Amino acid sequence: MPKLGSGELTVLDDVRDLARHTAAWLVETIAQAGDHAIAICLSGGTTPRALYALLAQAQYATALPWPRIHWFWGDERFVPPSDERNNASMARHLLLNGAPIPCENIHPIPTMSATPALAADEYEHELKDFYGGDRIASERPLFDVTFLGVGDDGHTASLFRGSPLLEERSRWVAAVPEHKPEPRITLTYPALASSRNVVFLVAGAAKRPVLAKIAQRGCDLPAARVRPVGKLHWFVDRAAAPSASP
Ligand code: 6PG
Numbered sequence: 001m002p003k004l005g006s007g008e009l010t011v012l013d014d015v016r017d018l019a020r021h022t023a024a025w026l027v028e029t030i031a032q033a034g035d036h037a038i039a040i041c042l043s044g045g046t047t048p049r050a051l052y053a054l055l056a057q058a059q060y061a062t063a064l065p066w067p068r069i070h071w072f073w074g075d076e077r078f079v080p081p082s083d084e085r086n087n088a089s090m091a092r093h094l095l096l097n098g099a100p101i102p103c104e105n106i107h108p109i110p111t112m113s114a115t116p117a118l119a120a121d122e123y124e125h126e127l128k129d130f131y132g133g134d135r136i137a138s139e140r141p142l143f144d145v146t147f148l149g150v151g152d153d154g155h156t157a158s159l160f161r162g163s164p165l166l167e168e169r170s171r172w173v174a175a176v177p178e179h180k181p182e183p184r185i186t187l188t189y190p191a192l193a194s195s196r197n198v199v200f201l202v203a204g205a206a207k208r209p210v211l212a213k214i215a216q217r218g219c220d221l222p223a224a225r226v227r228p229v230g231k232l233h234w235f236v237d238r239a240a241a242p243s244a245s246p
Contacts, residue, residue, distance in 0.1 A: 007232030015203040019050035041146040044087030052094035075157035076109035078183040116175035116183040124173040143195035154221030158186035196230035207240035
């Protein structure tokens with residue numbers, strides 16, 4: 001299996017093929033996950049949109065145990081749900097609103113809290129409440145699947161180069177109040193890494209340079225520093241794949 005950094009690399013023809021491959025992988029992975037409550041952590045950005053729209057298609061209506069899945073987010077823009085930049089609203093519109101999911105299974109990062117810091121505290125409490133404890137055990141990951149993207153600058157979720165949050169080892173959720181044009185809320189590495197599967201979804205020629213950096217040994221870009229307790233997957237389209245990729 002080709003590698004990208006410390007993860008396994010799968011190269012797909014284009015973003016639609018990437019969505020199809022990821023959907024099939026998700027169905028197979030969840031089918032093998034046992035009958036516990038499933039926790040999926042979604043990413044924002046544009047790349048996962050094709051995946052979310054595909055999973056909303058009738059062909060997936062019985063392919064996943066929808067009522068048993070809980071949906072979380074790896075980061076959020078601190079804007080109202082009505083704002084088109086809101087990651088949770090994007091996923092609700094493309095996928096969750098049409099699926100047979102109990103509303104209590106959808107756990108958006110709150111963005112109507114008084115401050116980003118209070119929103120981060122509230123979400124950390126919600127994650128700990130779902131997990132059933134406030135200390136993550138490596139043998140009992142928080143998530144079954146964590147989807148992430150990569151920015152052109154190598155950020156992931158809302159973990160950006162030079163941020164002190166890259167060294168955060170106790171908080172699960174933190175505010176990024178200084179981010180422009182809007183403050184962000186992000187899960188930190190301890191929470192993002194507490195996953196049976198972390199899946200980076202990357203598409204487009206603009207991402208080829210940053211993936212080439214991440215492929216280099218010792219790369220310390222934020223996206224290169226995600227070390228899941230489980231498996232690390234890179235599902236990448238041909239336009240973004242580092243040139244040596246098959
Ligand atoms: C966000 C995402 C962010 C995103 C990357 C890639 O809220 O924007 O969490 O980390 O995944 O910036 O975004 P694209 O998929 O749009 O390239």
